[in-house]
Amino acid sequence: MTTHFITAEIDLQESPIKLQAAIEAELEKRGEPLRWAIASVDTEKQTAQVEAIVTTK
């Protein structure tokens, strides 16, 4: 297993729960999410910048 620090830009969603699902779906493309947080929000672009650690086998 290896741990990786990654970032991702996610479109804001109509509800927090959809946003959470969108973040996890994006992170799962890059590994198994271990820890993540939204680090900033761009209200003009309607995006959230996410910082995360994912693990891969």
Add this chain to the structure above:
Amino acid sequence: MTYNVVLIVPTGIGAAIGGYAGDALPVARAMSQICDRLITHPNVMNGAQLYWPISNALYVEGYGLDQFAKGKWGLQPDQQNRVGLIFDRGIEPELRSRHLQVADATRATLGLNLTDYVITDQPLNVELRTADSGTSWGTIGNPDSLLRAAEKLIDETKANAIAVISRFPDDVDTTVLTDYRHGSGVDPLSGAEAVISHLIVRQFHIPAAHAPALSPLPLDPEISPRSAAEEIGYTFLPCVLVGLSRAPQFVQQPTLDSIWSNQVNALVIPATAAGGSAALSLSQQDCLIIAVEENHTLLQVPPEPLGIKAIRVNSYLEAIGVLVAHRSGINLDCFRPNLSSLQPLS
């Protein structure tokens, strides 16, 4: 009817209150007086050598807290855990001895139940990282070695909570470290610490927490009171062992007295750090979200653009007032000078 509150101060984001050495613990102590259960996490409760036993506080590691908030895991309170210790092979013998003496002290002086310990089969090789946002993160060079050690502890000693002590690099950026010790900036270690405990909790579904092993720092007469708890000993371990000794176990199915996220009445977060998994989860329930403006952080992630409906307050003292009113079922609008009249529905 019980009233349960979740208090979150995310680690590694430079929170003005709670971003240093357990300096949100007074907030937790006060908040615990006005709820039945206060669910919080090691960053709030851990003050290195210092800690405070709060009988109705649940010490829940961050990964477990996120699973709890999602409704996937419940919390089984009132535990008397057997705490096992994992030592990073990268820790020098003398530094390991300091930690073992602390562990023995908690057995002899506090009566904690600790198991024999395991040394990882490889150095964990913790690497610290600062993200573009300025928050602290980290990666682990040998996570499999950590997980093998945990498995051995659980299998051979029946430990049901795990404290990890790993060697953290001494070559932290001097400016960053000085800022932290002086009560500004970000804890450069805490992001990596969270990664270590998350790995254990994700894999084994038992409580875990981390203490970094570091060479002693030279005396600095300008240390901030908020960071000073880390200056009074050789280790950061006592608070971790005390917290884990009573940490709730995670359960996958409801039990007689387990606590689940739908029993959370309120969540308190810093107003600029609403973008964590637990906040997103709890905002979808019948849960009052209180955003504390005075606890500024490096982040600029307010609740509103995420779709989280929150009550903004200036301070934790005000948050406690809101919790008291909410618990009592008192309309919060009554506390403002202008109260509009009822109107007919259109």
